[in-house]
Amino acid sequence: MDLSFVILVEVLYAIASLVLISAGLAVVFGMMKVINLAHGEFMMMGGYATITAVNLGMNVFVAMLLIAPLVVGLIGLVVERLVIRRLYGRLVDTMLATWGLSLMFIGLATMIFGNTTTGISTPITGFTVGDYQINGYNFFIIVVSIVLVLCMLAVLKGTRAGLIARGTMQRSDMAAALGYSPDRIYMATFFCGSALSGLAGAVLAPLVGLVPTSGGAYIAKAFITVIAGGPSLIAGLVSSATSFGLVSQIFTFTISPVIGEVALLVAAVIVLRLMPQGITGRFFKGKL
């Protein structure tokens, strides 16, 4: 009984962290069709922003949920204006340019923060269930990711801004004809995407500790989650995070964490081979 509860929390945590890791990329890649290989580095910067703010004496939750998304969003804005703006519609070129950006960010972070691991302690203490110790912070991550998905759904489906953004991504010429500036909407969407990545990096930072290269750990997972998710933004994100989270946790429990990660990657290759359009290309068609 206790063990099954622990396993349930672990599985939910795995799914939640996949959703968190991929949410920013889902907006930037899923909506805007910009392949952002610097996504992991955006997360890394979110982590550093949090740690710096906490060291300056700020409340951990304010730093995590407010400062980090804002800082990374602004960095994303600068990146969009300087680089991405010139490359819309050129898939492979955005891929290469953002890879260059990711290397630059790694280099910059190394120069500023040094090559050592920095971190902050998790702000929530753990508790015991029967014979097992559960990390209380895992619950926080699960809650954050649920709130995040609901917020994205509400903004995209419920607000006028979400409607305009979705419309512009589908037919930017039509949006322009109706008097909206696609240039600005792209800019704002990219800002939101990078802010989401910053938030994810900030929330995950207390768990893992940061080095300038820690972004690389996320990028592959984020990509396969988004690509395997397919064309529908939120349905795809949730369905592929659920399936990959399940697969990786099953193998983590039965064999070892590393095999769990490898199993996740292998599952991604298989899914892409069977469903090149992603999960929502075959199931849940037409959902948001």
Place this chain on the structure above:
Amino acid sequence: MMQGSGRRDVLITLLVAALLIWVMPSMIATYTLTVLIIYGMLGLSLGLIWGFGGILCFGQAAFFGLGAYTYAIAAINIGESTVPMILAVLVPALFATILGAIMFYGRLMDVYLGVITLVVTLILFKFVNTTAGPQYVIGKARIGGYNGIPGFQTLNVPGDSGAYIWGDPFYYVCAAALVIVFLLVTWLLRSSFGRIAVGIRENEVRMALLGYDVAARKTVLFTIGAAIAGLSGALFANWSEIVTPSLFSLSQSAEIIIWCIVGGLGTRIGPILGAAGLAYLKFMLGQQSVIDNTLITGLILVLFVLFLPRGLMPAVAGLWRRIFARMRRRTQPRTMRRARHG
């Protein structure tokens, strides 16, 4: 005529290569030069499949690392370098055939191709990184996890395992290998296979409608690229005398792509020069500690994608052609007038 110009090109290539092989050691130490040549071959391997086949492979480092590991493991087990060298070409090629068949017969296109090759490289990296325990053994060789495999038999004269090839002779072997691979690639691209590959790069549907088996041809090209990468991996293992999981790493993959972009896609010499040039730049930058190395690599990549997306070689060639054309235009009217009056 085709054959005549081909023979002339081979002669010119050989002459230029011989001159370079003779002159370069007086400028750069042969130890450094050797690794530049090896990287050049690795650059050429991606330049072939990406520049001429249109296959964007983010995992060329997988074949490089696979070649190096195959050589190291086989060399420990066999103790003589000839068979391991051959295996180091065959194993990555076989791996690429399987992977390529899975991808190309699944009709995966550009971005998905990139992601799959990236993921496969990551799987290899993660797997090799965890094999530190004593239970991970192939024959007599321990895979060694993040510590890598040191202390294997390095290159020797075929048949005589005591006669090591190292230092200057190893430099000449690597240079000769690069020239041979370069000539083979040239020959391949001039053959009908190469022309069809370029056709597929330009328009896949058209080539399929013309009756060519696109998936099979892409798989073969992918395999050839992997074989070349495997050979360069084996040479690298001989040069560094240790193989580590970092051969499979993402940064290694990124570098190969940057070499190709900077040197120029769709040329044979561009990726080689890009690889050697950037590797040398990295070597020089490694001697200072003011600016981080990765920062500059990234900056170069961004600037090239934004402002010189076709790379150095095509840009230089274009400039050369324009200057040449202007000179000819200046002389041409005069000759024409003379012809009219005379």
